[in-house]
Amino acid sequence: MIRALTVSIDAMGGDAGPGIVVSALLRALQRHTNVQFLLHGDEAQLNPLLAKHAKLKGRVSIKHASGRVAMEDKPSHVLRRGRDTSMWHAIECVKQGEADVAISAGNTGALMAVSMFGLGIVDGISRPAIATIWPTLKGQTVVLDVGANVMASDEQLVDFAVMGEAFAHVIFGLERPTVGILNVGAEEQKGNDAVKGAAQILRNSSLPMAFHGFVEGDDIAKGTVDVVVTDGFTGNIALKTAEGTARLIGAYLRQSLKRSLLSRLGAVVASGALRTLRRKLDPRANAGGIFLGLNGIVVKCHGGADAVSFASAMDMAIDMANSNINARITADRAALRAGASQAMQA
């Protein structure tokens, strides 16, 4: 008998506790009728939460874990002492083949360390990366790495390009998504050695990829390309700068609309439109990040995720589990290497 697709969930990971995970499950069950869920965490907390909802029965199982990873725990500490945590158990299930994908809203650094330790890295890739989906004028763009690595060589940026392209293929359904490398200018001679080297590799090889060249910071939100590649230092800072800018503009907007009676009135009349905008600006609306380059699918939800965003992380996880992303990554990476060595021999 083939078992149903199974999602392994760290129920103790987020700031809000397991309550939002259960609310997210109620949404996900309706959308994905043929999926099973494993909840890892404290039985004493989880059992009563589940007992309230009869429709969860038969679709959701609890696997007790006595410990949990705290947001401030160092990854090295979790690797040494974290084997009884809900996060560790969630990854372990994927490793053992009991589940197809793991989700956690916990400590990002610890989740990456536990995932690398448990699952190992895909053939042909040197380091995993964290990808996120960025709203743009044209729709959505994948940006990676947003924080797994503080540095990246030219070859690692090529790894990220291959992984990001495969992810965009799965998530956006594009045959060959366009890929750009984030830089301080579009011209070939601009930038540091890593971005110039990576661009040269992608330009010269017989591409299994639609490589656009360099893009700049404002190209992310323009949606110039489907995938933006950068190192985890720059990517993390760009992401948080964008979040900070969105909050600043939200604050400006509230101030402006409160300034006079007339503007208050306008805000009341346009409140529906402003609510839509607020939802778009809210970083919690995003599903979070996905770890690419591991022998297994791991989705990282925002620590402050609510039920809506946790459920959309589950959607993404299920899409990924139904895909052959790692086969595409390995094949594309090998094709790029073969192209590069042919180019050297020529």
Next chain:
Amino acid sequence: MIRALTVSIDAMGGDAGPGIVVSALLRALQRHTNVQFLLHGDEAQLNPLLAKHAKLKGRVSIKHASGRVAMEDKPSHVLRRGRDTSMWHAIECVKQGEADVAISAGNTGALMAVSMFGLGIVDGISRPAIATIWPTLKGQTVVLDVGANVMASDEQLVDFAVMGEAFAHVIFGLERPTVGILNVGAEEQKGNDAVKGAAQILRNSSLPMAFHGFVEGDDIAKGTVDVVVTDGFTGNIALKTAEGTARLIGAYLRQSLKRSLLSRLGAVVASGALRTLRRKLDPRANAGGIFLGLNGIVVKCHGGADAVSFASAMDMAIDMANSNINARITADRAALRAGASQAMQA
């Protein structure tokens, strides 16, 4: 006789041509009654523009320059062939002591190259940087480097910290502005070698500076510190990502407000408030960037600057010319070096 403070202007630099420079002068003349202006550019274009405004007479002189630097010219080309351009002449006047400060809305890379060649670098500093002023929840923050250097060592980041602090002192009038280094986390062990090294130097020395430690991308717009220090690669990408985010949100807002009759009505009623917001979001409202670390003050206006932003760049230039910024930079840098060598001997 002591000559009045003199501003040397590249009148041919921006996208909009010399017309906006003349409009900016009309604003600046009223605000700064004891300042003279030298306009560098094509006499045939500038003379008729000036002749229209009697009040410019006696305060503004034209210095003919036959050439101009194009936006796409490479800095190396301008250094070899650009001696007859309005940009070169504008810097040369500062070098010769005929003017106190230069302003251009032209090609940033060329302006930096010509400025470094003409003016040289301040004692104790290894590379100049471009600083910009960023709007925040608390007011304004200086961010540097936003594009002069694609890489920066730990010692160069310390240079930027010293220069940014001195700039914030002049512009914001704070005795000791707070300084943070941009990183992917606030904890000491986070980040690459350059930011960790720079933080250690600033932490360990007997500080002439209020060093806050690391800040993250969202701390810029929060206004957590008065000065945010980063390398030119990350700084340029953060700045353009913020500009792109602001434009995206502006587009979302317009879409939301057009969606229904009710929201259109609300937008009309609140139009004053929305206009204020649009002005705050408009990157042209910023004065542009300032080149720090040169033996002379050079202000870079946005290429797309209008008269309002060109005039506010002049305000900044005049504030800088009236300050002793380079003396403070040299003294602080020497004090930091002395502190570091004492710490090594101890």
